[in-house]
Amino acid sequence: MKLETTGPRNHLRGISMSWSNRQRPPPLRAASPCWKNRLISPSMVRITKELVERMFLTCYCVVELDIVVNPKREAFKWAVNIEHATLEGLKTSIREMYQPPALENDGAVLNFMNDGGRYSPRNDVSFREMLRSLVSKPNLKFTVFIETPSKPFNKWTFPKVCELYGLSDDPNPSIDVYPVFQCGCVDTKNDKYKEALRKLSDELETRIATTLL
Numbered sequence: 001m002k003l004e005t006t007g008p009r010n011h012l013r014g015i016s017m018s019w020s021n022r023q024r025p026p027p028l029r030a031a032s033p034c035w036k037n038r039l040i041s042p043s044m045v046r047i048t049k050e051l052v053e054r055m056f057l058t059c060y061c062v063v064e065l066d067i068v069v070n071p072k073r074e075a076f077k078w079a080v081n082i083e084h085a086t087l088e089g090l091k092t093s094i095r096e097m098y099q100p101p102a103l104e105n106d107g108a109v110l111n112f113m114n115d116g117g118r119y120s121p122r123n124d125v126s127f128r129e130m131l132r133s134l135v136s137k138p139n140l141k142f143t144v145f146i147e148t149p150s151k152p153f154n155k156w157t158f159p160k161v162c163e164l165y166g167l168s169d170d171p172n173p174s175i176d177v178y179p180v181f182q183c184g185c186v187d188t189k190n191d192k193y194k195e196a197l198r199k200l201s202d203e204l205e206t207r208i209a210t211t212l213l
Helices: 028-038 044-059 087-098 124-135 158-164 191-210
Strands: 002-006 014-018 062-069 076-081 109-114 117-118 141-147
Touching: 062 087, 062 124, 076 087, 087 109, 087 124, 087 141
Parallel strands: 062 141
Antiparallel strands: 002 014, 062 076, 109 117, 109 141
8 A cells, every 4th residue: 555645745635545456455345244244233322322421421511410428318419510529519518418417527538339339539639530430320329428537535525526426516515415314223133133233243343353553
């Protein structure tokens, strides 16, 4: 095969092609049977169209996702342009919908699950990559898990504990925010309770004997 160009240099206005006898392609009617079984099926056209539409939505449009916040709450719609999506933006939407106290904890992070797959993006770039992968799937619904990293006991304050467990939003809560603990009375003369009390007494004595003061 030889490729020739015509027209001024650096400006290709036309291309002519010539073939040697050995390289000459077969006639169209001889080559056409090769393509008889390669026509695109309607299902392939539909799948290709869906993929193109999803790629377009991913790059340029707002997509609507179904979000469930664990523990199981009613799903809500989150409309977002994936190219501008942020973790903080999703946190804001979750706060507006549910006001979960765990989300107000310092260092709270979001983990995600979709169709059994788990994701743990820790920055906006990886979050957008996750969203792009979700949009390419048929199920546009995912579950959000709000995780609170552990921290030393002495770092907790009473207001933070009340906020975390939904007891009070007061910055200076009192002990009254704790729910009333109700208990009852039983007959300790029953053999079952006598055995339980004996075991507790034995354990207490053992701890007293072995604990350095």
